[in-house]
Amino acid sequence: MPEPQSRTAGKRIPRKKKKIFILDTNVILHDSACIHQFGENDVVIPVTVLEELDQFKKGSEILNFHAREFVRTLDTLCGEHLFNGGVPIGPGLGKITVKLDVPFDPEIRRSFSENRADHHVLNIAYHIAKEHPAKEIILVSKDVNLRIKAKSIGLQAQDYKSDQVKDIQALYTGKRLIENVPAEVMQRFYEHPFEIDFQTLSLESEPVANEYFILRNSSRSVLAVHDPVSRTLRKIEKNPAFGIMPRNAEQTFALDALTNSNIQLVTLTGKAGTGKTLLALAAALHRKKNYRQIFLARPVVPLSNKDIGFLPGDIHSKLDPYMQPLFDNLSVIRSQFGKSESSRDTVNRLLEEQKLVISALAYIRGRSLVNIFFIVDEAQNLTPHEVKTIITRAGENTKVVLTGDIFQIDHPYLNSQSNGLSYLIEKMHGQKLYAHINLEKGERSELSELASNLL
Numbered sequence: 001m002p003e004p005q006s007r008t009a010g011k012r013i014p015r016k017k018k019k020i021f022i023l024d025t026n027v028i029l030h031d032s033a034c035i036h037q038f039g040e041n042d043v044v045i046p047v048t049v050l051e052e053l054d055q056f057k058k059g060s061e062i063l064n065f066h067a068r069e070f071v072r073t074l075d076t077l078c079g080e081h082l083f084n085g086g087v088p089i090g091p092g093l094g095k096i097t098v099k100l101d102v103p104f105d106p107e108i109r110r111s112f113s114e115n116r117a118d119h120h121v122l123n124i125a126y127h128i129a130k131e132h133p134a135k136e137i138i139l140v141s142k143d144v145n146l147r148i149k150a151k152s153i154g155l156q157a158q159d160y161k162s163d164q165v166k167d168i169q170a171l172y173t174g175k176r177l178i179e180n181v182p183a184e185v186m187q188r189f190y191e192h193p194f195e196i197d198f199q200t201l202s203l204e205s206e207p208v209a210n211e212y213f214i215l216r217n218s219s220r221s222v223l224a225v226h227d228p229v230s231r232t233l234r235k236i237e238k239n240p241a242f243g244i245m246p247r248n249a250e251q252t253f254a255l256d257a258l259t260n261s262n263i264q265l266v267t268l269t270g271k272a273g274t275g276k277t278l279l280a281l282a283a284a285l286h287r288k289k290n291y292r293q294i295f296l297a298r299p300v301v302p303l304s305n306k307d308i309g310f311l312p313g314d315i316h317s318k319l320d321p322y323m324q325p326l327f328d329n330l331s332v333i334r335s336q337f338g339k340s341e342s343s344r345d346t347v348n349r350l351l352e353e354q355k356l357v358i359s360a361l362a363y364i365r366g367r368s369l370v371n372i373f374f375i376v377d378e379a380q381n382l383t384p385h386e387v388k389t390i391i392t393r394a395g396e397n398t399k400v401v402l403t404g405d406i407f408q409i410d411h412p413y414l415n416s417q418s419n420g421l422s423y424l425i426e427k428m429h430g431q432k433l434y435a436h437i438n439l440e441k442g443e444r445s446e447l448s449e450l451a452s453n454l455l
Contacts, residue, residue, distance in 0.1 A: 018042060018094060020132060022125045024141035025052040025117070026413050027160045030383055032069035035089055035096055037162040042086060042094040044128060045074070047101055048120040061362060062386045074098075102127050107153065118146050125155055142413035163384045164417040165426045168406070172429040174436035175212040175253060178203070181222075186215065189222045193235035198226060201233075210263060210435035212236075212253040223249055225256060228432040243336030243343065244282035250439045251275055257435035258283030258401065261290065265391065267379075267425055268403045270439030273448040276403035277377050278329045284373040284401075285333065285346070285356075291397070292371040294350070296326050297361040298378045299386075326358050326377060361390075370395035379421045380404035381411045387420030 019041040027034050028049065035043050056067035077096060078087045086095030104114055104123050112119040122139070129137040139150045139157040150157035165171060178201055185200050198207050201215070209228035215221065223236040238245070238252050241259060246252040250270075257266045258280060268276040284294045330347050337344040350356035357364070361376065376382070376390060379402035387402070394400050404421045416422060428434045442448055 017134075017136065019136040019138055020044060020128060022046065022099075022121070022128060022137070022139045023049065024121055024139070024143060024146060025049045026142040027140050028053065028070045029056065029063045029066045030142055030160060030413060031163065031385060032066040032073065034160060034162070035073070036093065037160075038094065040092060040094050043089065043096045044124075045096065045098050046121045046124040047098055048117050048124070050098065052117055062383065062389060066385070099124050099128065105130075111153075112149070118143065118149075122146065122149060122153070122155075125150065126153060129155060142418075159418070161418075163423055165422045166417075168416050168422065171406075171422060171438075172208075172425055172436060173438040174210075174429075175214065175250065175438070176203075176207075177214045177216075179216060181215045181217050183217060183219070186217060186220045186222060189215070189224065189233075189235050195230075196224070196233040196235075198231070198233050207233075208430040209432045210257065210260075212256075212435075212437065214249050223252055225253070229262075241279070241282040241286035242333060244278060244333060246279070247275075248441050250437055250441060251279060254279045254437045254439065255283055257437060259287055260435070261287075261399075262433075263435045264394070264399050264433045265428065265431075266399070266401045266434070267421065267428075267436045268401070268439060269380075269406055269421065269425070269436075271405055271442065272408070273442035274439035276405075276439060277326065277375070278332060280375045280377075280401045280403055281326075281329050282333055284375060285350075287373065288350070288355070291373040291399070293354070293373075294356045295364055295367075295369075295372055295374045296356070296358045297364045297374075297376055298323070298326065299361045299376075299381045323358055323360070368395065369393045369398045369400075371397045372399075374398060374400045376400070376402045378404050378410075379424075380406050380409050380419045381414065382420040383411075383414065384418075384420045384423040387424050391424075 021038050021041055022044045023034065031037075050071075053067045053071060056063050057071070058064065074096070077089065081087055083098045086097040089096050101120060102124060105126055108119070108123045108126055112122060114120070125137065125139045137156060139147070139155055140160055141147055141157060142160055147157035147159070181201065185196075188200075189196055207213070207226035209226065211226045213224045213226070213233065215224060223238075224233040225236055226232075227234050236252060236256050239255065240246075241255050246255050254268055254275075257263050268280060270276055281296065284291075284296075288294060334344050334347055347356065351358075374394070379387065381404070382390075391400055402421055402424065406416045406419060406422045409415060409419055411419070425436055429436060
């Protein structure tokens with residue numbers, strides 16, 4: 001049978017065959033608007049997925065929001081119509097169908113038990129592939145194990161990629177090293193630290209807003225940042241923040257961004273021991289007079305797939321193991337001051353007066369973020385939608401700082417390309433209100449650095 005044809009500019013060109021995408025539950029819980037991302041191709045929702053979504057409808061977490069939002073969308077699409085033959089998703093988009101459960105195919109039953117929801121999704125995808133041998137059938141899941149199972153029985157399977165960073169190796173680092181800077185240019189930085197035209201450096205590409213530079217030649221070096229308003233380079237000095245002195249150029253850049261009131265959104269990435277959380281907390285304490293409160297939060301990603309409800313004690317006891325790293329950083333800051341210095345007691349006083357709040361992210365997300373210095377630790381364990389939800393709640397005079405290691409992810413359905421922190425860096429770089437620094441050099445200890453590099 002000849003390939004379907006369509007006319008474009010008077011020419012007959014082959015029309016692409018429609019694909020059928022079968023969606024797993026975790027894709028919908030990741031992005032409730034996912035059905036609008038498959039173009040003119042058709043989408044199938046196994047009834048098992050709807051049953052799983054039913055378990056997530058109640059609650060205040062992002063997962064609960066996605067479950068409710070998707071079901072509402074589905075109800076609006078179908079209206080009074082049946083799903084027989086599919087319901088149009090929208091202009092230029094394909095159709096969506098809810099597929100009822102079917103008896104397990106003998107090929108599936110031989111290898112997979114019937115008491116797992118994942119295997120019912122797999123079985124439905126297998127049946128659809130047999131019903132439509134001429135079409136391309138693709139199972140979309142964020143569960144890598146399910147994707148491997150699908151491929152083992154000859155099914156195409158892929159991750160949900162609409163909000164993934166395309167090239168993680170090319171992700172914006174926030175800084176640039178410029179070698180062999182002419183001596184006269186370096187001298188101008190010392191004489192006029194606020195008025196250096198970046199064009200004097202003959203850069204390969206124009207600097208973006210709040211991009212940092214290490215400028216050096218054989219005898220001198222200068223740290224600078226590109227000011228997006230004056231479009232000039234400003235020299236940066238190495239200054240401490242609440243007793244914490246930056247130990248390298250990257251940490252100096254980070255403290256400059258964290259203490260700059262014109263920059264309202266900062267991201268810090270880097271491996272363990274580079275000082276991300278410590279610098280953010282020190283900067284917040286350094287600028288505490290400019291904000292009503294300091295919020296320090298992190299997402300709770302339970303270990304061994306067990307929720308915090310399995311842990312003994314009240315809510316504070318349950319959360320303590322997750323929040324302990326944040327208290328450890330406070331201890332490091334306190335240790336910079338002698339017993340007689342008032343700054344040593346400042347942290348305790350702020351905690352007692354609830355001007356410094358340390359909590360799980362779930363317990364802060366719904367609060368009003370006005371005049372707040374808001375630090376989100378371990379942000380690599382957030383989805384792009386969760387990051388968007390947090391940042392869009394930022395009110396007047398609020399600074400949002402997200403820290404994390406995009407290569408050290410605990411979330412079962414995220415990776416270095418699909419996590420919210422990577423997505424934010426890719427989308428935000430170049431904006432006047434945003435700055436990012438990737439910290440590369442570990443400063444925790446020589447042993448920590450060695451372990452990070454070799455193990």
